[in-house]
Amino acid sequence: MTDPTRSADSIHTHDSIGSGGSEDATGPDNGAGPPSEAALPTAYDPAAVEAPIYERWVERGYFEADDTSDKPPFCIVIPPPNVTGSLHLGHAFEHTLIDALMRRRRMQGYEALWMPGMDHAGIATQNVVERELAKEGISRHDLGREAFVEKVWEWKERSGGMILGQMRRLGDGVAWSRERFTMDDGLSRAVQTIFKRLYDDELIYRAERIINWCVRCHTALSDIEVEHSDDEGTLTSIRYGDEVIVATTRPETMLGDTAVAVNPDDERYQHLIGTEVELPLTGRKIPIIADAHVDPEFGSGMVKVTPAHDPNDFEIGRRHNLPNMTVMDEQGAITTHGPFQGLDRFEARPAIVDALREQGRIVEERRHMRPVGHCSRCKTVVEPRLSLQWWVRVGPLAEAAGDAVRDERVAIHPKSMESRWFGWVDDMHDWCISRQLWWGHRIPVWYGPDGEVVCVGPDDEPPSGEGWTQDEDVLDTWFSSALWPFSTLGWPDDTDALAKFYPNQVLVTGYDILFFWVARMMMFGLYANAGNGPERAIPFSTIALHGMVRDQHGKKMSKSFGNAVDPLEWMDTYGSDALRFTLARGANPGVDVPIGEDWVQASRNFCNKLWNATRFALMSGAKVGELPGNEQSDRLTSLSMPDRWILSRLHTTLAEVDAYYEDYQFAKACDALYHFAWDEFCDWYVELAKTPLNTGGDAAERTRLVLGHVLDRLLRMLHPVTPFVTEVLWTTLTGAESVVVAPWPAAETARTDAAAESGVVELQRLVTEIRRFRSDQGLKPGQRVAARLDGVTGVLAGHEAEIRSLTKLNIPDDGFMSTASVTVGDVTVELDLSGAVDVEAERKRLTKDLGVERKALEQSERKLGNEQFLAKAPETEVEKVRARKIAAESEIARLEAQLERLAPR
């Protein structure tokens, strides 16, 4: 079942961290006998364990899924990374969240499937391969379409998908056997199938429109592939005729003007409407028309109309039957008018302005901020261009996508993102899906010699014979990505995988591609799977949105800014778990995540803390076994107050973590775990446990069970976010096979114990006060001094040994001389400081405490003296203030007495 070489390899490595040189080739996770502290070195070394652990998980098939099991499904499809891409922090973040959800559900007994794969990234990939060819002086046109596409496939085999190996480093639990690619046969078939259906339903059409043209990539772009920025430009006012002055930021397009427009209600120009004016430089006569779209406040209130080079002008042109005059070619060069012909658009602009200036036609030039579109792939300024393209009529599809959220078949997390969703789907423009590329799914439409147009389905024979040609264009990459939640499961075939895992349970992605990708999946998913009925047509029932990863000052990461970070470097230095924990701990729903190296280091420290806590527990003989119940009263076997406290805290934390996970509150779940593990378990319980462990006998035995119980649950709970370190520790602790397939721990409400919790709070308060006193008195933390404890009664009764252990106070011998004392509640501690009492420090501390209490007293008295407060505030609140007042009074009395007792200066 496994490759013996690899298996030996992984065991070898495991031995080096694990079984203390044992000859037993099975390793501790295969039942190599009782765990031993010799198993663990004194510090966690992620580099030594991560890779072999991951390989073992994959070999054992933990991440594979069964289409026919009876377990409830839990399926997430990976937001497909580009085949050209490599792992950046954004991926690492998203994958951490998905993996955490998947691992938890797997432990909870779901049939868990995380579908891996990549998209073919039409423009990006074609660019990469063209650049490679250019080094050899070859263009794609030299090769021809077929040979070029062949080259792209070769490139993909050779260099594509670097990210897949990097995902292993992160620990992504994906079902590798199911990996898909948008260009593979099955997914191509899905693309053709849905194209044909949409075409037949008249939801796909071909039309001449203004599109966003990238003059560098030589293709159309959809609206969402264009990024707008406010750039500084010049607003130039040009005199076309005596009374005709137009303002424009793009004077070079004037060669293609076919009208001048004014607002129909603009009093100033009524007499001009219907007349003509001569277009400068061309001598062409163009009409002056009235159109409500014109803003009378802008410039002179008259605008030039260039229907072939501006989307708004195109609409005006349509309304007025104006001719569309294209004056630029696909490279963005001017195609008409002698002196300007062949000039690039940015050269033509000053040339034309100069020519107009010579004629005295430039009335004004002024700085002007205006939005400029840039190609999201190459940042080139986009050129609006009139051309014949294929479109998806999104109206009914987008409405259905909106309805699915409106009637709560699909939930968006966090809910506040819904407004973004509706804002988009309720006002969506038709989607331009054709791209002038060779790498992609070719549009399955054939044109006949007599103008026939035939759309071909996957099982149809394309028309053949003289004069038939296939459309040259390919489809937008997002067209195939939109099918991802079901095409990857085998659609359009009726597969078991589809039946089991569609709809997917969750989609995890960034809010920035809610519209790019999610909206498209919703539209196509609902359309393609409508036959399932409304409840099962949706692509996923929950959309969990995360934010963007930013640097430690909240700045966007970018290569040009120089603040981009390679996640692999951090994984090398601190381990994958450290990176994952940092990212998960920063993941507040829909909110951006700043990350800095310091924080990754802190997470590494946390992993090391867990490591050492487990190491200590193992050294102390911790074991996982049956615990006494909380109610058990047998003095020897019953749990101590600290035991009951940590168990209460553990199970409370577990319940909180569950609730946070269900609400996609990764940050809070991680925080709760961090706080519990470090501040409660390590800092208090482990320290408290040392007393009974040293005592031995039943007390030690009980403590070993509690340590084992808590660590077992804690490690299982942490596994989804820190899979590697928990795997090592948990298998060593339990001797079981793997925490990946361990059950998710259940929160036991019976372990909740308010009495134990308040008892330990009191103990902590006492210990902290004594430590503070020691610190104020200049005692070294480890310095033991003799002290007498009085009044260790009530909930603290029987815990004097723990208190002494935590405060380094020895039992006094015969020669004991009390030279200082501190009182906390009912407890008085008398210490022998051998005369070296720092009275001033003590006075200072008492005075400070006194100030705090006096302030509290004053505040509560003020409130209680307010009749409105007494009359209107809830009784519980009034009670609280009364209690605070009483507490303050007694504290003040105590502190004043203590101050008085201090020797006078």
Next chain:
RNA sequence: GGGCGCAUAGCUCAGGGGUAGAGCGCCGGUCUUACAAACCGGAGGUCGUUGGUUCGAAACCAACUGCGCCCA
């Protein structure tokens, strides 16, 4: 220009009608037998500004200022 969001400790962020929390950083002290990647103690905030609602506002409302994002 339209819409949305955010302003809380030096930094990054939680919180949320009963006058503040975390991580990191900072200061002082410790190699105390799991851990110096650690331990112990400590200092730091009138919760952007101005009004309003309320017995009570950092929290709710309004305006303003600043910042960010999306869309034109």
